[in-house]
Amino acid sequence: MRSVCEDMNTTPLPRIRVEDVSLGYGSSLVQQGVSFDIPSGEIFAIVGDSGAGKSTLLKAMVGLIPAASGRVLFDGVSLDERMRDGAPPFGILFQNGALWSSMTLLENIMAPMELQDHATPAARPALARFKLALVGLADDGHRYPASLSGGMRKRAALARALALDQSVLFLDEPSAGLDPLTSRRLDALVLSLRDGLGITVVLVTHELASLYSIADRMIFLDGDAHRPVALGRPAELAHSATSEKVREFLAVRAPQVTAA
Ligand SMILES: Nc1ncnc2c1ncn2[C@@H]1O[C@H](COP(=O)(O)OP(=O)(O)OP(=O)(O)O)[C@@H](O)[C@H]1O
Numbered sequence: 001m002r003s004v005c006e007d008m009n010t011t012p013l014p015r016i017r018v019e020d021v022s023l024g025y026g027s028s029l030v031q032q033g034v035s036f037d038i039p040s041g042e043i044f045a046i047v048g049d050s051g052a053g054k055s056t057l058l059k060a061m062v063g064l065i066p067a068a069s070g071r072v073l074f075d076g077v078s079l080d081e082r083m084r085d086g087a088p089p090f091g092i093l094f095q096n097g098a099l100w101s102s103m104t105l106l107e108n109i110m111a112p113m114e115l116q117d118h119a120t121p122a123a124r125p126a127l128a129r130f131k132l133a134l135v136g137l138a139d140d141g142h143r144y145p146a147s148l149s150g151g152m153r154k155r156a157a158l159a160r161a162l163a164l165d166q167s168v169l170f171l172d173e174p175s176a177g178l179d180p181l182t183s184r185r186l187d188a189l190v191l192s193l194r195d196g197l198g199i200t201v202v203l204v205t206h207e208l209a210s211l212y213s214i215a216d217r218m219i220f221l222d223g224d225a226h227r228p229v230a231l232g233r234p235a236e237l238a239h240s241a242t243s244e245k246v247r248e249f250l251a252v253r254a255p256q257v258t259a260a
């Protein structure tokens, strides 16, 4: 489907556009005036105080909750219209997202294919094995989630989020509960999925290491002001953000070790 905007303009449409979105529950507004574009293939981070509305924004971007106002567009087409046209092209890893414990990893990845009637039944096992191979779990398809480490479970959940060949991936704090080394490996995996498959990634995180190592750009949602206060490259915002809160957040680093 082509939009009017695409016909009139030769510059590529952003993969995702968030346009003057306000978010809230009942009468209380969590965030207002949220606007940004994400070009195809970018790793875009949503950052902010705890309770600022990061998960709420992510849920609104995938249509799980309605925005109080504003709209979200994918390739110039509104999310509502995309939903009417069939399964939208994105995978989601929720903040507390878990695998189905009574299924093997292969079954976990084939389940969305069955639900969405994706590929032929005969082709699904091979496709599921391919997804597991993408995340380094080629030999673990027969295992149940309970027998895996936390990092392996996260990787399997990533494979499931890509089960339908999605080209946009939404990740809500994927490193939560992982040790720092496993977190860095997960960052490397997300980076390799972007580089290898060209997928666009929207990542909620509070980890500076992830921000600096894989995020191309970030938005900072201020939980006190109830609006975004910074948008740009993490390393640049660390110096140039007008919000002191953002500069402080981005400046917190591990202490330097000096020789005695
Ligand atoms: N289902 C809900 N009903 C009512 N209020 C909610 C609901 N979900 C979240 N909230 C409130 O909305 C605000 C934003 O919540 P959200 O989970 O989006 O924050 P967050 O930035 O993701 O926080 P965290 O960093 O702790 O994950 C919070 O004040 C929260 O209490």
Ligand SMILES: [Mg+2]
Binding pocket: 054, 055, 056, 095, 172
């Ligand atoms: Mg959250």
